[in-house]
Amino acid sequence: MSALSPEQLEGLQAFLKDWLRHSGRTQADLRRALQASSIRMPVLLEALQHTYAGEGLTGLAGQLCGIEERWQLEDQAIDTVPAPTAQDGSASLGQLDLLLQEIRSERRD
Incomplete structure (x- = not known):
């Protein structure tokens, strides 16, 4: 197989940014999933291009x-x-518990 063209890389980058934003994830999450060496978008794209x-x-x-x-x-x-x-x-709702509940409810929406 050949490498992705510059236009394809640009489209993939736009897709990744939208996907991460809509899924509530970050480039750091994607870096971990790809086992890439950096969260920088060029490094993530390089892993996907591989x-x-x-x-x-x-x-x-x-x-x-x-x-x-x-x-x-x-x-x-x-x-x-x-x-x-x-x-x-009784339920213990400290600051972290409240934050976790808020995060969960935002991800469902």
Whole structure:
């Protein structure tokens, strides 16, 4: 396979930015998923271009779909973790608990 053209790279970059924004993720999340060396967009694109060179467009799409699936599973796991309770049995809603609830509700919207 050949490398992505400059126009394709530009389109991929725009797609990634939109995807990350709509999924509530960051370039750091994508870096971890790709096991890239940096969160910088050129480095992330280079990692994806490497996949494209070896597996073509199907491989690239499969990799991104796999990342999306992993993220959804992580989100579901976070949503199923029970909230901690105080010793008297009432719900303990400290600052971090409130923040976590807010984040969860924003991701559902």
